[in-house]
Amino acid sequence: MNRRDFSALTALGLAGIAGPVAAQSASLALRVGTNAADDVTPLLWAKAGGLFGKAGLDVDIEKLTSGSAVTSAVIGGSLDVGRSSILPLISARSHGVAVMLVAPAELTVGEDPSGGLIVLKDSPINTGKDLNGQTLASPSLKDYFEISTRAWIDANGGDSTTTKFVELPIASDLAALLAGRIAAVGLPNPFLANALATGKVRVLGRPNTAIANRFLVTGYFALEDYIAQHRDALAKFARSLHDATVYTGAHKAETIAVVAPFWGVDPAILANMPRATEALTLDPKDVQPMIDVAARYGLIDKPFKAETMIATFPR
Numbered sequence: 042m043n044r045r046d047f048s049a050l051t052a053l054g055l056a057g058i059a060g061p062v063a064a065q066s067a068s069l070a071l072r073v074g075t076n077a078a079d080d081v082t083p084l085l086w087a088k089a090g091g092l093f094g095k096a097g098l099d100v101d102i103e104k105l106t107s108g109s110a111v112t113s114a115v116i117g118g119s120l121d122v123g124r125s126s127i128l129p130l131i132s133a134r135s136h137g138v139a140v141m142l143v144a145p146a147e148l149t150v151g152e153d154p155s156g157g158l159i160v161l162k163d164s165p166i167n168t169g170k171d172l173n174g175q176t177l178a179s180p181s182l183k184d185y186f187e188i189s190t191r192a193w194i195d196a197n198g199g200d201s202t203t204t205k206f207v208e209l210p211i212a213s214d215l216a217a218l219l220a221g222r223i224a225a226v227g228l229p230n231p232f233l234a235n236a237l238a239t240g241k242v243r244v245l246g247r248p249n250t251a252i253a254n255r256f257l258v259t260g261y262f263a264l265e266d267y268i269a270q271h272r273d274a275l276a277k278f279a280r281s282l283h284d285a286t287v288y289t290g291a292h293k294a295e296t297i298a299v300v301a302p303f304w305g306v307d308p309a310i311l312a313n314m315p316r317a318t319e320a321l322t323l324d325p326k327d328v329q330p331m332i333d334v335a336a337r338y339g340l341i342d343k344p345f346k347a348e349t350m351i352a353t354f355p356r
Contacts, residue, residue, distance in 0.1 A: 070100075070101065072103065072119070073123070074123045079316055080124075080146045084124065085296075085303055097277065098274060108124075121263060122143065122262070124261050125262065139265035140263070142260045145323050145324075147320070148319065149255070155315045156233060157246070159227075159228060159236055159237075160224065162242055162243050169201075169246075170197070175205075176223050177227075179226075187206045189252055190225075190248050193248035218236075227248050229317070231304050235307075253334075256328070261279075261282065265352075286321055297311045
């Protein structure tokens with residue numbers, strides 16, 4: 042899609058991200074759930090730009106509060122496909138729930154600036170040890186934000202078993218931090234950029250580095266039975282996401298008009314923030330570190346091979 046096509050799209054208000062851009066004859070309706078985070082950009086772009094429609098898919102996008110809520114919705118049958126941190130999927134898989142990854146989303150590499158653990162600007166907290174005994178927040182308990190923060194605390198002189206995590210929607214975290222109800226919180230962009238723009242907080246650390254130098258944070262998934270019945274449609278979904286990821290990775294500025302309304306964030310903030318890195322393939326080596334950290338922190342009894350939770354489709 043060229044710039045002129047995209048300008049015409051934005052002129053329509055992109056009303057919807059939740060509705061078709063133009064009349065399409067869809068062979069299958071897909072109900073896709075996600076929370077608001079930077080790595081949802083290719084999904085929104087593929088919807089708004091008509092990539093899904095061209096593939097014969099009518100994709101309806103539903104925004105939920107957390108990856109765990111998305112996982113529950115897919116397992117419960119109210120969604121067909123979900124985008125989530127892969128930690129809830131790993132936990133579900135280890136407990137006999139037949140969830141499988143169908144497409145990748147965010148890939149974190151090294152000191153990824155698109156996420157961080159923040160504290161108040163004048164907070165005396167400077168190390169993991171300083172967080173001992175403190176209360177922190179996470180969108181869902183035992184999710185990626187809690188586990189990665191615990192790993193960072195333990196890797197930086199602290200003892201995460203002494204900390205307490207409370208469940209808060211990401212959109213409420215900054216207010217809770219400013220009010221003193223929590224001592225620190227891990228945030229992804231655009232919420233991290235939004236918080237830093239206030240000038241009232243600072244980055245304490247990058248929790249992802251305590252898991253591995255490179256790993257897949259989030260991905261799209263479905264139940265095995267659904268995959269078996271809709272392999273062709275999910276293959277088209279994955280290919281459309283791949284094509285959208287290639288394009289948006291090279292045209293970050295053009296995505297702002299699409300994603301800002303979905304996130305509810307000032308476009309000016311998005312224009313200057315570091316954007317998430319999106320994976321183009323589902324590589325077991327990128328999934329395994331999350332399985333290993335899930336075992337380390339008791340989410341699952343023992344590690345398993347990442348290949349067992351990755352669906353494959355014909356190209």
